[in-house]
Amino acid sequence: MRSSQTIELKRAPALAALEHVTPGMRLGLGTGSTAKLFVDALGEKVKAGLDVVCVPTSLATEQQARALGIPLTTLDDTPALDLTVDGADEIDPALRLVKGGGGALLREKIVAGASARMIVIADESKRVDVLGRFPLPIEVVRFGAAATALRIERAAEHFGMEGPVRMRMRQTGDGPLLTDGGNLVYDGQFGEIPDPDAFGEALNAIPGVVEHGLFLGMANLALIGTPGGVEEMTR
Incomplete structure (x- = not known):
């Protein structure tokens, strides 16, 4: 598929999500290529007079929103949000997600958890x-990271998954990728995850794991861009 077609399949659900935004809302702004399109569109609405206040899920999204003149707040000042709009790396029929391809999974999950609703936008x-x-993606503190990675591998083996767990490196090749919180990201190449809920609990129980990219029971609606239009998935 040509890149222009891919962008359009991402832009359509981003614009559809904007229809769920009403004046006075407190919004969570996601991170990633599709979420970026939503923030761009939201900036146009704000410029035209839409009154909202937003919490970004990453420094990159914060910088984008500020450049567009979108009013920002923090979860300390605004601890309860009405809606978060974010992308996803995977969406299953139960609206369970894999997120964190951009390395912002911890902040994305905190913001989504503070929101009354979460809308996921993605291409098909x-x-x-x-x-x-x-x-x-699994976010891990730097202290004892190799030991934590070993525990992650053993937990995966318990569920019949034996793929490698690899530390994510910077694209520039000059060391490991660090999250906005200063942590490492390990990517578990497990293949199919037969029981995401149980595996998520197992990962939560490992000391050194800050957060994982399984977003379970958080999304209320997914807007999916397809060649035939935007399709809705609900939980």
């Missing part, structure tokens, strides 16, 4: 029958 390539085609 993100739909899967079973989670696990995309590597699972």
